[in-house]
Amino acid sequence: xxxxxxxxxxxxxxxxxxxxxxxxxxxxxxxxxxxxxxxxxxxxxxxxxxxxxxxxxxxxxxxxxxxxxxxxxxxxxxxxxxxxxxxxxxxxxxxxxxxxxxxxxxxxxxxxxxxxxxxxxxxxxxxxxxxxxxxxxxxxxxxxxxxxxxxxxxxxxxxxxxxxxxxxxxxxxxxxxxxxxxxxxxxxxxxxxxxxxxxxxxxxxxxxxxxxxxxxxxxxxxxxxxxxxxxxxxxxxxxxxxxxxxxxxxxxxxxxxxxxxxxxxxxxxxxxxxxxxxxxxxxxxxxxxxxxxxxxxxxxx
Amino acid sequence: xxxxxxxxxxxxxxxxxxxxxxxxxxxxxxxxxxxxxxxxxxxxxxxxxxxxxxxxxxxxxxxxxxxxxxxxxxxxxxxxxxxxxxxxxxxxxxxxxxxxxxxxxxxxxxxxxxxxxxxxxxxxxxxxxxxxxxxxxxxxxxxxxxxxxxxxxxxxxxxxxxxxxxxxxxxxxxxxxxxxxxxxxxxxxxxxxxxxxxxxxxxxxxxxxxxxxxxxxxxxxxxxxxxxxxxxxxxxxxxxxxxxxxxxxxxxxxxxxxxxxxxxxxxxxxxxxxxxxxxxxxxxxxxxxxxxxxxxxxxxxxxxxxxxxxxxxxxxxxxxxxxxxxxxxxxxxxxxxxxxxxxxxxxxxxxxxxxxxxxxxxxxx
Numbered sequence: 331x332x333x334x335x336x337x338x339x340x341x342x343x344x345x346x347x348x349x350x351x352x353x354x355x356x357x358x359x360x361x362x363x364x365x366x367x368x369x370x371x372x373x374x375x376x377x378x379x380x381x382x383x384x385x386x387x388x389x390x391x392x393x394x395x396x397x398x399x400x401x402x403x404x405x406x407x408x409x410x411x412x413x414x415x416x417x418x419x420x421x422x423x424x425x426x427x428x429x430x431x432x433x434x435x436x437x438x439x440x441x442x443x444x445x446x447x448x449x450x451x452x453x454x455x456x457x458x459x460x461x462x463x464x465x466x467x468x469x470x471x472x473x474x475x476x477x478x479x480x481x482x483x484x485x486x487x488x489x490x491x492x493x494x495x496x497x498x499x500x501x502x503x504x505x506x507x508x509x510x511x512x513x514x515x516x517x518x519x520x521x522x523x524x525x526x527x528x529x530x531x532x533x534x535x536x537x538x539x540x541x542x543x544x545x546x547x548x549x550x551x552x553x554x555x556x557x558x559x560x561x562x563x564x565x566x567x568x569x570x571x572x573x574x575x576x577x578x579x580x581x582x583x584x585x586x587x588x589x590x591x592x593x594x595x596x597x598x599x600x601x602x603x604x605x606x607x608x609x610x611x612x613x614x615x616x617x618x619x620x621x622x623x624x625x626x627x628x629x630x631x
Numbered sequence: 632x633x634x635x636x637x638x639x640x641x642x643x644x645x646x647x648x649x650x651x652x653x654x655x656x657x658x659x660x661x662x663x664x665x666x667x668x669x670x671x672x673x674x675x676x677x678x679x680x681x682x683x684x685x686x687x688x689x690x691x692x693x694x695x696x697x698x699x700x701x702x703x704x705x706x707x708x709x710x711x712x713x714x715x716x717x718x719x720x721x722x723x724x725x726x727x728x729x730x731x732x733x734x735x736x737x738x739x740x741x742x743x744x745x746x747x748x749x750x751x752x753x754x755x756x757x758x759x760x761x762x763x764x765x766x767x768x769x770x771x772x773x774x775x776x777x778x779x780x781x782x783x784x785x786x787x788x789x790x791x792x793x794x795x796x797x798x799x800x801x802x803x804x805x806x807x808x809x810x811x812x813x814x815x816x817x818x819x820x821x822x823x824x825x826x827x828x829x830x831x832x833x834x835x836x837x838x839x840x841x842x843x844x845x846x847x848x849x850x851x852x853x854x855x856x857x858x859x860x861x862x863x864x865x866x867x868x869x870x871x872x873x874x875x876x877x878x879x880x881x882x883x884x885x886x887x888x889x890x891x892x893x894x895x896x897x898x899x900x901x902x903x904x905x906x907x908x909x910x911x912x913x914x915x916x917x918x919x920x921x922x923x924x925x926x927x928x929x930x931x932x933x934x935x936x937x938x939x940x941x942x943x944x945x946x947x948x949x950x951x952x953x954x955x956x957x958x959x960x961x962x963x964x965x966x967x968x969x970x971x972x973x974x975x976x977x978x979x980x981x982x983x984x985x986x987x988x989x990x991x992x993x994x995x996x
Contacts, residue, residue, distance in 0.1 A: 533735050533739060
């Protein structure tokens with residue numbers, strides 16, 4: 331409560347915050363509103379939109395017109411959305427499986443070396459994601475780094491066909507967003523009081539129980555934050571699905587990108603984006619509620 | 632009596648392969664009896680906490696053996712040793728309630744649910760924390776957390792309870808109250824307590840026996856009065872309580888007393904302790920409370936020595952006087968304030984200083 335503040339002071343405080351409101355407004359709210367509005371307009375076949383209101387874009391997600399011009403249910407896009415969730419979930423799980431041990435390992439290092447390792451984790455961000463994803467084509471592809479030696483030594487006889495599969499997409503997504511899993515988990519592990527681990531083992535917990543009963547519950551906020559930071563961009567990703575999935579196996583992100591870049595159906599792209607946005611918001615609401623319950627449970631003294 | 636813990640020639644070296652190995656414990660041997668309140672006492676860095684951590688299993692020994700009721704335990708993981716620890720900063724699990732914290736050890740031991748519930752209730756009652764069983768540690772005061780830590784370590788009925796300076800984070804009043812309670816708890820439970828502290832008062836008040844440590848070695852093991860009245864060396868005498876030291880030379884023997892020359896010509900008789908011969912350089916030690924100060928005109932006996940008040944430190948229930956004895960000798964002595972609250976002597980007053988030759992002891996230098 332700021333009742334005690336004189337009115338003028340409260341006014342000045344608002345003035346001080348104005349630049350940040352302005353930035354948030356210009357860079358976040360306005361584009362989102364534009365997207366929302368576009369999703370309710372008709373497409374212009376030459377790009378852009380026609381200023382005519384329509385629900386067609388949303389209808390198109392679920393239905394299509396058959397040959398007799400009847401509106402029938404079309405599972406095509408729903409399937410893509412479902413696949414996107416599946417792949418994003420898989421990639422998030424992989425990131426967690428690989429990221430947690432990395433974060434844990436870094437936490438166990440002497441303090442002066444930890445920052446160096448964190449710095450190493452961020453190195454992939456220095457080059458363009460597109461280029462890094464191309465690298466995976468060289469690794470996974472026919473005649474690539476993995477296949478060539480295996481073929482040469484006769485361990486395998488024909489190509490493994492690793493490219494253009496869901497597995498390849500999941501690997502690409504995992505690779506792209508792994509640092510986003512490592513960093514928040516590290517941040518919460520770093521605050522962990524390692525004497526608690528001693529206390530647990532003193533109280534007859536074996537190594538596995540020390541992990542499951544003490545370490546993981548205590549760095550849950552970091553794990554959840556990491557999962558969100560990976561899951562959400564995975565849903566909207568289009569580089570890895572396009573390059574490693576060959577563009578045939580679409581994900582939500584590539585579908586949206588396709589609507590704006592090639593299909594020239596901006597309203598449909600916007601509608602899909604709005605759907606993606608609402609999915610993310612729903613996930614975040616669950617997270618916020620879980621965090622609130624947790625805070626209420628542990629109390630705040 | 633069976634021994635609860637038998638530490639045999641334990642050596643602990645940190646960073647043994649680096650160019651700066653640190654020897655934390657050097658060939659330490661000691662035996663802790665069953666059902667004993669045993670204290671490891673020493674200044675920080677003396678190795679007392681290291682020894683406790685070796686017994687608990689948080690560190691690996693560099694050499695030697697640790698026996699727990701005749702079982703060799705030094706190579707076991709901490710979770711395989713039937714000992715529990717009360718940590719200096721409690722180390723309670725912040726994501727669990729008090730009851731869950733206390734139940735943790737029992738759950739790991741796969742005790743049946745009913746037994747766990749009954750034990751949790753019993754130990755929480757024992758430490759007077761039952762009414763707060765559903766709280767989380769961050770909703771408790773330091774003293775309450777301390778009790779929970781105790782309950783948590785006692786719940787699995789360890790063969791030995793290890794306490795790592797558990798009272799150091801509490802304020803003075805609470806610390807004193809907890810001393811009594813800990814001692815009481817030890818008697819009630821019959822569990823062997825190994826208590827680590829740097830606070831000599833705490834050690835004297837609670838322990839059955841004390842091991843005084845310094846520089847990774849045990850200096851002396853004995854009961855509180857032994858340690859206080861008969862320290863084996865200057866370190867122990869200095870570390871426990873306030874002490875006057877006088878360095879000098881043995882010049883003669885008189886029955887079981889020795890005569891020492893301190894300074895240039897002052898002669899003191901002292902109780903002999905150990906084999907000394909004429910010409911040995913020794914240290915005499917004398918506890919301040921063994922010295923009686925009186926005004927010169929009240930002095931009755933002939934065996935008083937003259938002195939002069941050189942400094943006064945007022946401590947409330949008493950005052951510490953620095954007495955100039957001449958010949959470069961200064962002694963610390965105590966006197967109580969008079970009934971009207973005034974101190975009996977003031978700066979520069981001449982004094983009659985009295986102490987028995989039996990109160991003076993010889994320490995080897």
